[in-house]
Amino acid sequence: MRIELSHDLIGKQVYARLSADEKAIRKAARMLKDSYELHTSLSEEGKSRLLNREELIFLSSYIKDIQPEPKMVAYLEKSEEAVQEAEEAEKKRLKDEIALREKQRQTARRFNVLLGVVLTGLIAYGSITLFPRIKDAIDARDKAVKEKIELEKEKENTEKELKNEITKKDSLVEEALEVALGPEKVLSTSARNIPKLQRLKGRLEASLENLNTEGIRYKWGWTAKKELQLISHIFSKTNPILNPEQKEYFKNIMDVVKNDSSNYYEVDLEVHTNSAGDYSVNGGVSLERAAQVARVLLESLKDDKNTELNIYSKGESEPLNGNPNDDRRTVLNFSIRN
């Protein structure tokens, strides 16, 4: 005949009346059972999950009350053996390490004594015979060093001249680009990647022409670090969530980047809020928006190994001078890594 409590609600009441010790005994029994089962199932895969020292110490206080089945007793014994073996191995390793250190210390001591003797002998010998020769050798080395310094100076001058020439060429390229880029200002002289970014800009513009970007205000620019910048005004006070058109807009941009496998792009996503309201609330809002946009971008870049995406939630930390509505912006900075 089997019996049980007539309702789970009674079970809860009975459990509540158990002493703390009784509850601990039950927890210990459950821990032993769960570990044993895990061990048994792992054994089938040739692995094991034996109890560690801390678990064995915890269980030892309750074993008498738990009265485990023989298979559990065998598991406990096996765990104890494993812990003992591991401890023995650790002891042996420590002993070996101590012995090795002692040996090294002794060798070092002997070597120091020997070195002392040799140095004393050498000083004595040098003071008698070697010093004049050493002086000659030092003079010869000083002369060689002087000659080397002069040669390096000459080389440096040649490099400087070469650099000046390159800079001159770069500024010519920059001037040409200034004409090509229109009102945007190219701030850097090292413009090697700007033509490539310029081409990327062209492709992005062309792709956005085919897209429904109604309600999305965006503008292009260049950062001080020569990055191509796309500033989008997506989020408003009344629009906290990306709509399908806005998602498509970001997806489209990332697809263009992804399709250019000839360059390794680095894209920085920055999300800014305006400074209306609480600083910490704006921080949270910015983080939430960054997560939304990042999710779309990451989805597009799933299989792309040529693009690196960095995500920055800036909150209200970088306001623009002017219209506070423009502070609420989502910025993508594109650069090329060589």
Next chain:
Amino acid sequence: MDSPFKFLDAYEKDDKDRFFGRTREIARLYNALHASNIVMLYGASGTGKTSLINCGLANKFYDTDWLPIFIRRGDGIMGSIYRELEKVAGEDSLKGIDDLSDQIQTLYKEHYRPIYLIFDQFEELHVLGTQKEQKTFNKAIAKLLKAGLPCKILISIREEYIAYLSEMEKMVPSLFDNRIRIERMNDVNLYRVVSGTAKEANIKIATPRKTVPTIIKNIRIPGFGVELAHLQIYMDKLYKKDVRRRKRKKEDRQIRFDSYLVGKGKQLEGVISDFIDEQMKVLQAELLEKGIEDMQLPWNILFELVTDDGTKLNVEVDALKGRLFQKRDIDPEITEFCVNRLNELKVIRMLPT
């Protein structure tokens, strides 16, 4: 004084006339079993899943339409399934058949009725069972479903244990396809339960539109709802209170619940806790009469019947006697006496063998 209430026991098939408030759920369960070979019934503890099956569903079927096999895990799920099948099978007809699908086929050929394997308190397999036991069971059920036999499976489980079924779902992908959640009763159905139960127990409810809502209000746990078990215990309390009132006033009338009896919305607290304390006091007094002064003794018996997370645990009485003798030096005869009395006092129940 006998109580006309079910207390904490589930409703059985014979309780048809006093089972109320679950008409819609019964129909949903019945239809789901027609639509699928495996159905899951889940809900919070105390919502009446067992009663819904044992009474509600059982009365929906004609005996010729189904062959229900009610299974609890006991000391091992596969062993319990075999034992339950053996009970309805012809003499020795399942002997030597190890495979569950083969056993079901044999049984079907004997009865020519669709077999319904009903796993009640299915969480026991995951709370008390081993991983190996769970794996064996999952495999057997997957094979049984693939075999396409006239056999349906109904799993009833407490909702907080549903996550444990992810391993089973891998083997039985349709596990969650047909699932029914049983919710706590709303006030309309609770009204039906109170008035229906009272009518069946031959209790008159004076001004029911006022008295019944007060009864419900008295046992409602704020932010939670009404436990049906609390309702049963509370109605029994009212019943006994009126018996005393009738005796005191020397009245010869039908038992009556009225606004005076139920009070004016006084909230009851600790219904179950008070119930256990009262029953334990009765048993402790009886033990004292037998010369046993250890007031903790009945509690020590109950402690053996809960798991480490407060879930009820079913145990073999002989094993319990042995364990209590070994651990606490309790005379097995005293354990037996306590077990019988706790059963009569409705704190524990004996499971059908």
